[in-house]
Amino acid sequence: MRKGSQIVLECLRAEGVDLVFGYPGGAIMPLYDALAGSGVRHILTRHEQGAVFAAEGYARVTGKVGVAMATSGPGATNLVTGIADAKMDSVPLVCLTGQVRSALIGSDAFQETDVFGLTLSMTKWSRLVKSIQEIPEVIAEGFHWAQSGRPGPVVIDIPTDMLKASIEFSGPVTFRAHARPADAKAEPAFTDTVIALLQQAKKPVVLVGAGAKLSGAIPELRQLLDQLNLPTFATVHGLGAVEPELPYYLGMVGMHGTRAANMALHETDLLLVFGARLDDRVTGDPSRFAPDAKIVHFEIDPGQLDRVRPCQLPVIGDLAETVPAFQTELRRASLPDFSGWRAAACGPERAELDPRGLAQPTIRLLDELFSRLPENSVIVADVGQHQMWAAQRYHSSSPRGFITSGGLGAMGFALPAAIGIQLAKPETTVLCVSGDGGIQMNIQELATIRRLGLPIKTVIIDNKYLGMVRQWQQLFYKRNYAETDLSDNPDFVEIAKAYRIPGFRLNEDAMREYPVARETGDQLDRFLTSTEPELLVFDCHPEANVYPMVPAGAALSEMLFEEE
């Protein structure tokens, strides 16, 4: 005989899970009671949102399913932001929530919420378990959907009585999905059409998104890009998929993308998209997005096609299959000479990204830190100005080396995500870049970091504002800085000290000298190489802005380079 809680844990082990993140409470206590000796290590965060972001960090950096668990009611509702985040960014995630006893469901019992109902629109799949017998099937199916096709979040809500009850258990099961009649994939002959489109084109370009990493087809894609030798750029989640030093690579595209990438995308007549969903931060005004272009969209999820702009040629399938097929045929094809277009598109980047220079010391700090990082380090950025500066300055070819909440833009993501990343990659340097707003949304996770002794390096870019909102207020709301002032921030170094984490502060003057003063360089070296967690607070100018910037609703060609 096995209890439901033991069955859950055995099924998790069968799915390869050895690490979960969570926070206990009434309805899920039986599962916690069964943890000891189960082979599943539990990481206690200090808030359920910390648990789900940590699970996401683990999943994003490994490609494996991240698991978070919480109790019913407030425990489950605190997971919701992470679930929505995983949906937007295609993160394989399974959330296990305790639910009140089956007999009490619907009675407004203590700590009862309709978790199934409230997460319906943001999960890829979910179930409220109705009998102990179905636990193995539900867990197997949940893990299947979390990681198949376009990955996403799954919620499994288990009433506490089913965790307590016992049955004869014959072992975990496997799940096989039925094929859908409409799940058509591109036929190999699609390559004829793409090549014919390339032969017609004068200004073709390539956009690389997160799908390139998720498919595991980075080597094949890189070979294909070399074959194509076309102006190429990446979304924020595509960073690292393309080797940044390549002469045809133009950097990040979109709202805070490079001038060269945005202009090439605006001028192109043929856009090849590999695994990007073309959201509004990438396209700007959809009606003026790549206005002269035909679009060939390589995409695993047919649900993402034609969302913003109709594509002329949908190539449906896993990039791991479609890219090699295209590569093979491309070797036999003869393409026009695009060298003139390439030279025009890949010209020198406009140097004065921030003419007023207010952001320069911060950018300099990021450059100094990033250049000191060992290969295959992971940078995890929170949400806001520092996120975009970090993305702009990220010049690594490590595909899973830049982690951030891109689609949902959830402040508070970085610190707990860094915990999941560091646990997944104990030998890797993990640099968490946050802002003074975002860090305070999950600052309690410093306690988790301290307890586990994780050597996470946290940088707070402290401009004493909710910086990105303030930037928009400056540019589009006549400097009406409504409720974005954080000038009474606490002393973050002292807070870290209270968690027994050492910290220090640098101001902008430290980044004005070139090269940086020896003492400053030594401080940064020591910071990045110490085996203990540590915090660096950097005083950023309150009115430093991220440029270039495409205003919301503008075309990509309408970038701002300074306040107008």
Added chain:
Amino acid sequence: MRILTAASRRGIETPYVQAEPCGHEHKVTLRMEVNQRQLGQLSRDWYAIVDVMDVHPAIAMQAIGEQTRTARTIPATTPHPPAPAVSSSDPVGQQALA
């Protein structure tokens, strides 16, 4: 349920929902007033639901002189799922090259 949240997130009223067995599956019929863009969005969202087997949008047309509405399946303009790329001689390929 996920079928309905695709409509509710867009504030689209769904005055008629019918679910009935259809072989080993279920057939769900919804009636709602949508424009072409919403129809495309809904079709994509519905198709993205992992246990939805297929989506068949239909359009209700007000026939001239008739009091009742009749339904017909949208022919070539069905918004989703799109036909995947095949070859340059295929209609999808030819349309892309046109």
